[in-house]
Amino acid sequence: AARLSKKGFQVEIYEKNSYNGGRCSLIYQNGHRFDQGPSLYLMPKIFEETFEDLGEDIKNHIELLKCPSNYFVYFHDGETFELTTDIAKLSRSLEKYEGSGESTLINFLRYLKETHIHYQRSVRIALKTDFQHWYDFFNPKFLPDVIKLHLLDTVYNRVCKYFKSDYMRKAFSFQTMYLGMSPYDGLAAYSLLQYTEIAEGIWYPKGGFHKVLESLENIAVQHGAKFNYNADVQKIIIDDKGVAKGIKLVNGDVVNSGIVICNADLTYAYNKLLPKTSYAEKLGKKELTSSSISFYWSMNTIVLQLNVHNIFLAEKYKESFDQIFKDHTLPDDPSFYVNVPSRIDPTAAPEGKDTIVVLVPVGHLSNVPNIDFDQHVKKAREHVIDTIEDRLKISNFRSMIDHEKVNDPRTWETEFNL
Numbered sequence: 001a002a003r004l005s006k007k008g009f010q011v012e013i014y015e016k017n018s019y020n021g022g023r024c025s026l027i028y029q030n031g032h033r034f035d036q037g038p039s040l041y042l043m044p045k046i047f048e049e050t051f052e053d054l055g056e057d058i059k060n061h062i063e064l065l066k067c068p069s070n071y072f073v074y075f076h077d078g079e080t081f082e083l084t085t086d087i088a089k090l091s092r093s094l095e096k097y098e099g100s101g102e103s104t105l106i107n108f109l110r111y112l113k114e115t116h117i118h119y120q121r122s123v124r125i126a127l128k129t130d131f132q133h134w135y136d137f138f139n140p141k142f143l144p145d146v147i148k149l150h151l152l153d154t155v156y157n158r159v160c161k162y163f164k165s166d167y168m169r170k171a172f173s174f175q176t177m178y179l180g181m182s183p184y185d186g187l188a189a190y191s192l193l194q195y196t197e198i199a200e201g202i203w204y205p206k207g208g209f210h211k212v213l214e215s216l217e218n219i220a221v222q223h224g225a226k227f228n229y230n231a232d233v234q235k236i237i238i239d240d241k242g243v244a245k246g247i248k249l250v251n252g253d254v255v256n257s258g259i260v261i262c263n264a265d266l267t268y269a270y271n272k273l274l275p276k277t278s279y280a281e282k283l284g285k286k287e288l289t290s291s292s293i294s295f296y297w298s299m300n301t302i303v304l305q306l307n308v309h310n311i312f313l314a315e316k317y318k319e320s321f322d323q324i325f326k327d328h329t330l331p332d333d334p335s336f337y338v339n340v341p342s343r344i345d346p347t348a349a350p351e352g353k354d355t356i357v358v359l360v361p362v363g364h365l366s367n368v369p370n371i372d373f374d375q376h377v378k379k380a381r382e383h384v385i386d387t388i389e390d391r392l393k394i395s396n397f398r399s400m401i402d403h404e405k406v407n408d409p410r411t412w413e414t415e416f417n418l
Contacts, residue, residue, distance in 0.1 A: 002054050002216050005223035014231040014247065014255070021213040022416045029403055031350035032298040033208055034357055036407070039339040040178065040309070041203040042196045046127070047212070054219050061215035063206040065344050070202050072307045073171050074391045076315035076333075081171050085201045097165040111162035111172070114150075115195035121145045122192050150188035158188045170313050174335065177361050180289025182321035202309065204344050236260055236273045268417040290324050291364040291409040291418075293380045298403040299354040303340070305392040306356070310338040312387050328363030330376040336360040336384055353402075358384050365409045373408050381406075 005011045019025050023037030041047075041064065051058040070083040081097070084090050091105050098104040125145055131137055150158060159173045173183035175193040205211045217227060232250040239245050244260035262269050267288070270280035313335045314320040320331035339357040342349035349355040360380045363371075389397045412418040 001225050001227075002220035002223065005220050005225040006054055009259075011220065011225040012255070012257075013225065013227045014233055014249065015227065015229050016232040016417070017415070018229050019210075020217055020227065020229075021210055023412070023418075024209055024213060026208050026210045027296055027405060029296070029298050029405065032353070032355045032403075033341070033348045034296040034355060034405075035209045035339070035341060036294075036296075038209050039204075039341065039357060040197075041205060041209065041212075042193065042200070043123075044200055044203060046123070050216075051219075054216075056219060062211055064203045065206055067202045067204060067308045067344055069307060069309075070197050071309045071311050073174075073311045073313060075167060075170070075313055078391065079167060081167060083171065083197070085198060090198075094168065097167045098163060107162045111159070112195065112198060114158065114162075115191045116199065117148050118150075118189045119192035119195040119199075121149055122189050125149075153188040154184055155186045155188055155191050156183040158191060159183070166317075170317050174311060174313060177290075177335070177337070180291075180361075182325050184318060184321060185325065204308070204341065206345050207347065208341070208345075233264075233273065236262060236269075238275055265416075265418050272417070287325070288364045290361045291412060292407075293330070293360045293362050293377055293409075294407040295356075295358040295360075295381065295384065296405040296407075297356040297358070297401045299349070299356055299400050300402045301400050302342075302352060302354050303356070303394070303397070303400060305394060306338060306340050306343070306354070306388075308340055308343045310340070312336050312338070312384075312391065324361055324363050328366040328368045329371060330360070330362045330380060334360050334362070334380065334383060336380075336387075338384075338388070360384065362409065365413060373410055377406055377408055 001011050001013050013020075017025075025036045027034040027036050044064070048058050051061065070085065073081040073083060075081070082089070082093055084093075091108070094104050094108055098107070125142065155176050156169065156173045159169050163169050163172060172191075172194055175197070176183045176186040176190055178193065179186065179190060181190070217225075221227070234248045234250045236244050237246040237248060237254070237256075244257075246254060246256040247260060248254050262273065264273060267283045270277070270283050274280065314331065314333040316333055317335070320334055323329055323331040324334075337359045339359070340354055341357070342353070342355045360383075362376060362380070385397055388394060407415075
């Protein structure tokens with residue numbers, strides 16, 4: 001919207017909710033601030049370029065805080081691993097699991113080189129090349145890129161080429177969870193995530209991730225864009241030639257337009273907003289990414305054992321992913337992620353307290369019988385608390401939780417049409 005309005009287009013945005021950003025929004029509770037969705041600010045150069053395209057300096061809009069360490073990874077047997085941008089520290093940590101021979105650092109640097117290529121070429125092809133037709137991707141000039149991206153291989157397989165221990169194979173492959181994918185199925189090119197984390201670090205916008213969207217909206221408004229909230233779209237109006245000509249809102253209002261850009265979830269858009277087609281039916285039957293159960297905990301104290309980003313990995317790593325993506329359910333022993341924004345930005349919680357967000361990957365809503373999400377939420381909660389208490393040696397974590405909000409696949413569907 002900001003780009004188009006800056007180029008002189010008359011832009012109006014219609015949003016179902018009372019705020020922008022969808023899941024990239026904030027929850028407030030008695031002085032605690034939660035990022036409802038994203039909690040990792042990655043690929044900072046892309047954000048810088050976006051603001052530059054709008055004639056702005058991102059530093060004038062957002063204060064970025066660099067996480068002192070990327071993650072602390074906790075394994076089932078009590079072992080831990082710190083993923084950091086500090087290569088000297090990372091090298092010593094790698095030696096614990098990969099051995100102290102010269103091949104350990106050499107293999108890691110080879111891995112970093114490969115993921116660097118995945119990052120650079122993915123950005124160039126996926127973000128900065130305009131493919132007008134699907135077959136344009138198969139232009140011979142892109143063949144070298146396709147080969148270098150290892151599109152016929154998986155994230156986990158590529159990791160196994162460079163790391164020999166089960167610990168490090170897990171530590172350098174779990175990141176596909178953020179994309180709703182299994183590392184055993186996710187395309188190898190998605191290891192670009194691991195690259196940007198190591199080479200550029202993980203950041204946090206002071207005040208929460210929504211600050212980025214607030215800034216972009218303000219810039220769009222300065223260029224004449226208009227944002228309409230609490231404006232649920234019922235359908236996209238299509239003429240006899242199949243061209244989008246406007247939208248109809250749930251309240252009955254019709255908005256005519258020369259161009260309609262739809263940013264809703266793809267499956268939802270084709271099945272709910274556009275006329276029924278065979279393509280829409282096919283989309284509904286395709287394999288979808290995972291969903292999540294997310295807990296938002298207002299703590300009555302500071303939990304010193306937790307860092308900004310914490311990963312707790314399952315012992316039966318592959319089996320847990322299979323239960324998510326093949327059985328569409330909650331794994332018996334799920335891996336999960338814990339984010340403590342107040343550890344890096346004290347404004348996220350009242351003084352002397354912590355704000356904690358927990359994300360537990362789970363199968364998406366499906367037609368699989370006997371899926372009880374109320375039970376899934378209860379089971380996930382107990383598993384998370386038990387695991388934190390066990391692996392971090394905390395005896396009274398439950399009593400530290402003052403207030404809880406929960407989002408599960410049903411919430412994501414109701415609130416954000418996902």
